[in-house]
Amino acid sequence: NLALDHPNLTVWRRATVEAVEGRPGDFTVTIRQLPNVVTDACVNCGRCEEVCPVEASEPGRRAIFSELYDGRVVRTVDLETCTFCGRCAAACPVEAIDFTQSPRRVKVAAGALLAAVGCEPARRQHFEYLGYGKPGVITQVELAERLDEWEALAALGRLPARHVVMVQCAGSRDRRHLPHCSRLCCMIALKHAIRLRTLFPEMKVTICYLEMRTAGVGYENWFLAARQAGVEFLRGTPPEVQTDGRGRPVVEVEDVTAARKRVLRPDLVVLSTGMEPAAGIEELADRLGVQRDVDGFIDIFVRETPTTETSVEGVFVCGSASGPKALIEVTTEASAVATEIHAFLASQGRRTTAPSEVDPGRCVGCDTCLRLCPFGAVALAPRPQDAPRPEGVAAASLLATIDPGHCRACGICAATCPELAIRHNVSDEEILGRLAVLTDGVEAPVVGFYCRECAGAAIGLSGQRRDRYPANVRLIELPCVGRLSAVHLVEAARRGAAGVFVAGCAEGRCQYRRGDESAAEQMRLAREALAAAGRAVPMELWHLCAADRAGVGRRIRLFVARALGDSETLAALEREATLVDGGANGCAGCPAAAAGPTAGEATAAADGRGPDRAREGGERCGCRA
Template identity: 35%
Template sequence: MKVGIFLCHCGGNISNVIDFAQLKNAANNIAHVAAVKEIDFLCSSAGQDMIKKECTEWGLDHMVVCACSPKLHGQTFMRLAEESGINRYLVDFANLREQCAWLYNNKSHEATLKAASLVRAAIAKVCNTKPLVPVSLKVNQSVLVIGGGISGITASLTLANQGIHVYLVEKDASIGGAMAKLGRIFSVDKLAEECASCTLSPIMQEVSTHPNITVLTISQVEEVRGKAGDFSVKIKQRPRYVDVKKCTACGDCAAICPACVPDEFMEGFTVRKAIYLPYSQAIPRAYLIDKENCNGCGACVQTCRSEAIDLEASERCVEVKVGAVVIATGHRMYNPAAMPHMGSCFSNVLTQIQVARLLSINSPTGGYLFRPLDSKPPKRIVMIQCVGSRNEKYGHTYCSKVCCMVALKHALLIKSQIPDAFITICYMDMRTSGMYEHYLLHAQEKGIRFLRGRPCEVLEDPITKNLRVRVYDTISSENLEIEADMVVLSTAMEPSESTKDTARRLGLQSTQHGFIKEEHSKLKSVQTSSAGIFVCGTAQGPKDITECIIQANAAASKTMELIGKGEVSIEPEFAIINYEHCDNCGKCARVCPHGAILINGRAYIDPIACSGCGGCVSECPNNAIEFPRYSDSMILAQIEAILEPNTSQIIAFLDDKISYVAADLAGANRLNYWRGVKIIRVASTLQLKFEHIIFALTHGACGVFLGEGSSGDPKKEFLAKEREQVYHSELHFNGIDPERLKYAKVYIPAYHQLVEMLNKFYAKTSDPDNCKNFSTCMFTNQERIIDN
């Protein structure tokens, strides 16, 4: 083994504080070190050329870079090692700038001592590292899209146009979703005049004829098994009783059918037959039979000239293999019957979706607004916002995001139809963000009245059926009673039953309100808690059509990253199982927050799904699981190497993604913490076993600090707190003060709080008398790099 040590001056950022002569001398005395070289800037072209030259001349097979944070140029030096014939994973880093030099104002003996301990730890780690290679896995290049609304349609077309086969599963008889019911949609460019059907119908038709899309309507996903890249899906398709391929949509069957029921698409304003076409632009364009309302007379069978009807048809099960799943199961509208004081039981009280249907060109009124009870055009209209939204007592606490814009759109459309209509919008806050503000200004110019206040009651005159809205105006501080011909309720968006059911069947995390939770609201906004499963549209939360389309394209893009090439290369940063020690107890699978561990004959960790949280590593009672890049031997070697004898010090294990970055920012902002704070980077503090804690405490550490970044994953955070409690109990059992172990949640922007916590914990635990009670330092003089 030949280890090369490369020291960077960083233009004086490091060398002006740390004594490089002393550091070089110390490093040269460590076993396996074959060369120690220094240069002004290792990351420069000259620096990189020097590294290549030294690696070749000395025949180096391991490398330690002593420079800035590995978060900055780590990948550069790993690539450079590879170009020099060294396995890229046989490289480690001593963070001499952010976590050493920048903690001091000028050249310091303490800084040099701290630098020496960091170099020791890096050498110890790299000497215990094994060569690794990325893992390549074959993936299935088909995708399941659940939900055929605008989001599902968009994702399907984006994927299909790139050569991916898509199975589009829709629970209803036609694709199109909620958008199909809308007459006009608001847009940034136009004021209430964009035709919804003109936007939706062409792409629905494109989906139906696309060679890479298989549409399965009246269908439901029953089961998804497997892992990212290789899912087995079971789909239940209910019978349509009409053969889609034979049906010509002539309508003869519906004409003769005697059974009539309210038409769901028309929001109950008209009736349909038991055999019916969902709506004129439906895809597939074929009739179906509503068996619950069919009387079984058989008249339709006798009338159908194409022999497309089969009353004995049964449901079928379809099984497909896919590499990824996109969930676009949409939303439903809040039922205002849960708020009886809003008057939804009165005939002239409508919801915005009912108004949208009446204002559509294909509505029973031809696009004109009339009162349902007497078919008269309403002249006095009150719109009530936040019905079921922003309400702790009724409905939901969140804002449904689109209601204000929908109310403005409909108010302007009604004004264009009925110029002398007096429209009042009762609101809590009008939310027309960004470029949509011009809708609000235009509505004000048109004379629409805005009244700030939540109505407390809607009453009906039993004779005229006119309405009275009681509301407290929070601006004028008056109780008002407004006469109205029609009241329109802006109801909340809430997760559909399909969204809740899909989350349950696929084992996905949901928000407290029932929407499917994304893995990270900013960085992974379309990924879910399970690898290979993506979410878009209103299944993830309230949003308008534009946002749905954008997010659907994002989900398709991330899906392509996974399956686009037919195989995926994965860095070896996932947990692996030593089957010689594994007894299939299943404890690892129970704690995994991402469902990455499957027990099928024997335990298997899916490299794609594994997030590297480490929960399984420390949970395994047989030590059968480890991270190749953060193995037990590496951690124990680092602990032993980084600690100094006869010195008050703590080990601070910081997770790689957040806590370690926060420590870097603390250095970048020149925030000081004690030299005795010794930082060791780990994949996650969840991987740490009690063995690591006790080893540190019995080898010179006065305390162990576990800094874990906030993941937003309740399962991971619960596991972290549970581990802390278990380790505290075990410390107490071993006669060690449990207060010598501290777990802390760390946030990147709160790096100053990390420094404060480290300093407080160090001050609390660094009493030498207390340390002597359990510290049995195992260092020899020869192992010490720098003599005090």
């Protein structure tokens, strides 16, 4: 194996990560490695396994067993079940078994770290409610093992089952079990269904589903091939699998398409079970300092793009560790992460902006920034004796500190600090200065704050389309709308703004995780402050992405008309919205819808999927109605 024999590659088998220290580009990893007991002198004669009296934790194996490791047969001892009786060592003709070995800890220096722990098949507790364990109820994994044997039956003209029912999303997309879609189950079911129909043309195969998700280039052809092969697709999933008096499976399912209940009596029920995070991923994520998503997988840094970066600089993720993926996706990510790690090690890292800094002369040691930082870059530490401190703050008080290696310069801490004690690379003075210059001499200006990420892409693409917005609109770019504070909004109102809109990333997809939440809270505080002063200024928070490029100009024009109370212009824009073909998309009056269907929506309409399916994955209108 060329990879294993490479001089620059060291493989630590039976090893776990105990600790990670250091900074991006200069990590120290503590590894604990269990002994293999069987040395390289082993000739794989198998005598040790023959004399071993103990069964391993995995059924069908002894406490000493052989496994295929990257094309090589390696003998291994299951230390959890081995009784260390010594029979294997006595039977070994080459004295290759050494029980004197002990675990060892090693510290390894690393410039970058990669988590590629994969995922695991769902435990039976997630799909046992469907009748798993009863006669005639198996999983797709078990069916795959049977298919090799069934090929011999097909050659003999024997039929192992007359009717096979496959139940999709067994335990998946269910908040009681696995809330996420495992993405592989539909393709596995289609592959097995086609193979069954090919081997046994007289076998009836029914797939019970809610949605067949064939996400991938050419994957839709598998669905079409299954239909052509005669596979029946029944839209609806059963709540359970029952058995009749003879012990055969009985499946009662509501056929959504036909609007009637059907009772199926198959010979075999196959559950398409999902995937879940690998065991120990929680501990590994904690040691690496990376965040996990709501499903328990390692979260990627930029959710809008298929990246391999995590929330910690210098730590990458690849494959199904960030969510279930097909083999072709895993191999593609492997190539991508190799390139990204090389670029990271050959450069100064991914940082392009300076991290935020704390002014100890203003910091009072509250935990506001600590609670709100989405990357865990803020900590409270004892205040140094020589550090300045605000009046009335004790010398033994705590001081907020920002880790430059974890800070992403989103600006949320600077915007929310009640003491204005955090300096950001885009300072308050700079933002207020832009406001002063841009609104000077403009009658009833409308101010728009937008992030340079998703909203910036939408506005930039809108400009390339020669879209228009009124001349009194003044746009101010921020690294993230989380940098926006109530001070900036109140200042815009003080300078005569007729309205203020804030445009951030697509909802739930902020590249700095909580920027839109912070902006919404600052807008609430600004409204309260203006209401106390007897002033009301229209404010709106928008969620935009590149798919909204066609409707940005109309959305701005609608907002300006509402802010200025221009009923005539507003009525004309609303009439225009209803006349444009995109108004049929189901978002009447929505600027993105009014601008017409996107290419993805047009394709979806052509093949009958409808606009909602086309907008999945970010191609959505951005309307919050």
